[in-house]
Amino acid sequence: MKTGSTPSKNKHRQRLWLLSMLLILGVFLSLSLGRYSNDPVKVLNVILSKLGLSVPVDPAMVSIIFNVRLPRVLASVMVGAMLSLSGAVYQSVFRNPLVSPDLLGVSSGAAVGASAAILLGMGLATRQIFAFVGGMLAVFITSLVPRLLRNRTNMMLVLSGIIVGGFLSSVLAIMKYLADEQTQLASIVYWQLGSLASILAEDLQAILPVFLGCSTLLLLLSWRINILSFGELEARTLGVNLRQVRSIVIICASLLTASAVSVSGTIGWVGLVIPHLSRLLSGSDNTRSLPTTLLVGAGFMLVIDTIARTLTTVEIPLSILTGFVGAPLYAILLYKQRARLE
Amino acid sequence: MDAILQVRDLGFSYDGSRQIFKAISFDVNAGEIICLVGPNGIGKTTLLNCLAGLWAPLEGSVLLDGKNMAGMPARDIARMIGYVPQTLHPSFDYTVLEYVVTGNAPWLNIFEKPGPEHYQRAEEALEQMAISHLADKPYTRLSTGELQQVSIARAIAQKARLILMDEPTAHLDYGNQLKVLRLIKGLSAKGYAVVLTTHNPDQVLLLDAKTAVIDHQSLFHFGAWQDILTEELLSGMYGTALRLTRVEGVDRMVCIVPGL
Numbered sequence: 001m002k003t004g005s006t007p008s009k010n011k012h013r014q015r016l017w018l019l020s021m022l023l024i025l026g027v028f029l030s031l032s033l034g035r036y037s038n039d040p041v042k043v044l045n046v047i048l049s050k051l052g053l054s055v056p057v058d059p060a061m062v063s064i065i066f067n068v069r070l071p072r073v074l075a076s077v078m079v080g081a082m083l084s085l086s087g088a089v090y091q092s093v094f095r096n097p098l099v100s101p102d103l104l105g106v107s108s109g110a111a112v113g114a115s116a117a118i119l120l121g122m123g124l125a126t127r128q129i130f131a132f133v134g135g136m137l138a139v140f141i142t143s144l145v146p147r148l149l150r151n152r153t154n155m156m157l158v159l160s161g162i163i164v165g166g167f168l169s170s171v172l173a174i175m176k177y178l179a180d181e182q183t184q185l186a187s188i189v190y191w192q193l194g195s196l197a198s199i200l201a202e203d204l205q206a207i208l209p210v211f212l213g214c215s216t217l218l219l220l221l222s223w224r225i226n227i228l229s230f231g232e233l234e235a236r237t238l239g240v241n242l243r244q245v246r247s248i249v250i251i252c253a254s255l256l257t258a259s260a261v262s263v264s265g266t267i268g269w270v271g272l273v274i275p276h277l278s279r280l281l282s283g284s285d286n287t288r289s290l291p292t293t294l295l296v297g298a299g300f301m302l303v304i305d306t307i308a309r310t311l312t313t314v315e316i317p318l319s320i321l322t323g324f325v326g327a328p329l330y331a332i333l334l335y336k337q338r339a340r341l342e
Numbered sequence: 343m344d345a346i347l348q349v350r351d352l353g354f355s356y357d358g359s360r361q362i363f364k365a366i367s368f369d370v371n372a373g374e375i376i377c378l379v380g381p382n383g384i385g386k387t388t389l390l391n392c393l394a395g396l397w398a399p400l401e402g403s404v405l406l407d408g409k410n411m412a413g414m415p416a417r418d419i420a421r422m423i424g425y426v427p428q429t430l431h432p433s434f435d436y437t438v439l440e441y442v443v444t445g446n447a448p449w450l451n452i453f454e455k456p457g458p459e460h461y462q463r464a465e466e467a468l469e470q471m472a473i474s475h476l477a478d479k480p481y482t483r484l485s486t487g488e489l490q491q492v493s494i495a496r497a498i499a500q501k502a503r504l505i506l507m508d509e510p511t512a513h514l515d516y517g518n519q520l521k522v523l524r525l526i527k528g529l530s531a532k533g534y535a536v537v538l539t540t541h542n543p544d545q546v547l548l549l550d551a552k553t554a555v556i557d558h559q560s561l562f563h564f565g566a567w568q569d570i571l572t573e574e575l576l577s578g579m580y581g582t583a584l585r586l587t588r589v590e591g592v593d594r595m596v597c598i599v600p601g602l
Contacts, residue, residue, distance in 0.1 A: 224452060226436065229434055237394055239418070239420025239447055240416065
């Protein structure tokens with residue numbers, strides 16, 4: 001009994017290593033796949049040449065790997081990690097395993113923000129800021145409604161999310177109605193389905209600080225997040241500065257979602273399904289499930305985005321794929337968890 | 343030894359006008375069991391929550407280790423007071439050990455995670471509650487009686503000197519009610535002070551506890567149960583005739599209803 005926590009800790013470390021290795025392998029394979037060439041050996045050669053260990057054979061390949069595929073692959077990894085991590089954190093803080101960033105209206109808020117920027121003809125940097133502000137505003141309103149109604153139950157929060165989400169989708173509809181059909185409307189619709197096709201290295205630079213900063217902070221707070229998930233009474237009697245920790249955590253999670261969504265558009269299911277899958281792998285303790293979620297989410301999005309750009313000659317929007325994969329996966333997970341959920 | 347908790351002229355109101363209780367004064371010493379007794383809605387839980395520092399009193403004060411609790415950080419309070427809620431509402435299936443180890447929270451800084459010594463402290467707490475065999479079980483799958491033990495174990499892992507319990511027997515079957523009462527007795531024998539609320543006046547006699555009563559006229563009584571509990575007070579409080587009598591064969595005082 002005294003050693004009870006040690007073997008499972010080693011197992012957890014091994015699992016994280018395995019997932020990291022799989023992710024790196026996945027990144028390499030994904031870099032090898034594409035319209036121009038499907039040769040892993042060539043990719044290996046390009047990478048080695050960049051490290052000064054060999055001579056590049058194909059200059060065009062170098063450009064494709066580093067300017068086209070690599071930013072996109074890294075973006076998919078980051079976006080997947082960000083959405084999954086924030087979903088897991090939302091679920092813990094709001095004590096509801098059914099909550100996802102979409103359910104609290106962050107995504108639809110970000111969509112309204114981004115669409116506004118598109119309508120105003122703003123550039124990508126401004127669009128990111130608009131998406132972020134929209135997302136934060138939405139989650140703020142969602143959390144305000146239960147407080148105003150003096151009913152802070154989980155159910156009220158979910159209902160509040162539906163209210164805010166519903167309202168925002170109408171706002172979005174007005175924007176689409178007003179948008180120029182040829183240019184703006186297409187951008188908005190495409191944005192809403194989620195895509196990383198037009199990702200640039202600069203976009204990565206824009207979201208990287210948020211990704212690193214917020215993820216680090218959330219992983220550092222992972223044990224405190226366990227305590228938040230017990231509810232207000234227990235957290236306070238354990239001496240936790242509830243408001244401080246909860247605000248940091250919600251702001252970080254919203255920042256992650258809003259940043260991810262601002263470069264990729266809205267992507268459904270990831271933030272809901274991946275945390276469930278990860279808890280099944282590592283247990284519910286957030287000190288373990290959050291790092292697991294981060295890696296699994298990154299890998300999941302990598303696979304999805306690779307399929308999106310290679311399966312057919314045209315790009316498949318991401319939300320279509322995450323829905324096709326995520327929804328059945330969620331059903332399977334619920335079936336596996338049925339005894340735990342009672 | 344000085345009292346752990348000193349309650350002085352405490353009064354509370356949710357809205358600032360209608361007072362739930364007032365002029366409450368008593369001390370809690372190490373090893374003491376104090377039962378807050380009274381009918382539903384009289385403010386037992388409210389008083390308990392004031393003692394826990396969850397709600398600020400309208401008037402008067404609560405001194406923890408001689409210091410006014412009003413200005414204390416939640417963390418300093420949690421180092422001395424453990425709180426066992428009436429029921430736990432698990433949302434995620436943490437294992438019992440993962441749950442109990444969170445008792446270390448007031449002893450760790452915000453970014454710290456529990457290390458081996460904290461897990462060991464949690465395991466020791468489980469041992470004290472004789473539930474070591476539950477350590478790796480998800481706490482969502484426990485019976486209400488087991489949950490109560492887990493909750494008390496966490497207060498022990500917290501190194502609290504005073505444990506507050508809100509209706510610890512409310513959702514338990516008769517066997518488990520008695521088990522929890524025995525655990526409370528055991529805690530007091532180990533030097534923990536325990537303040538609990540209860541519906542059942544007979545539990546006060548069983549625990550041989552000090553009693554704090556807010557009666558139906560909102561008057562506060564405090565002392566050894568022998569001095570406080572009278573048939574008149576109890577009958578008035580619960581609106582039904584109750585008898586305090588010694589039962590032959592078991593040789594103890596009981597509080598019973600003579601009939602319906």
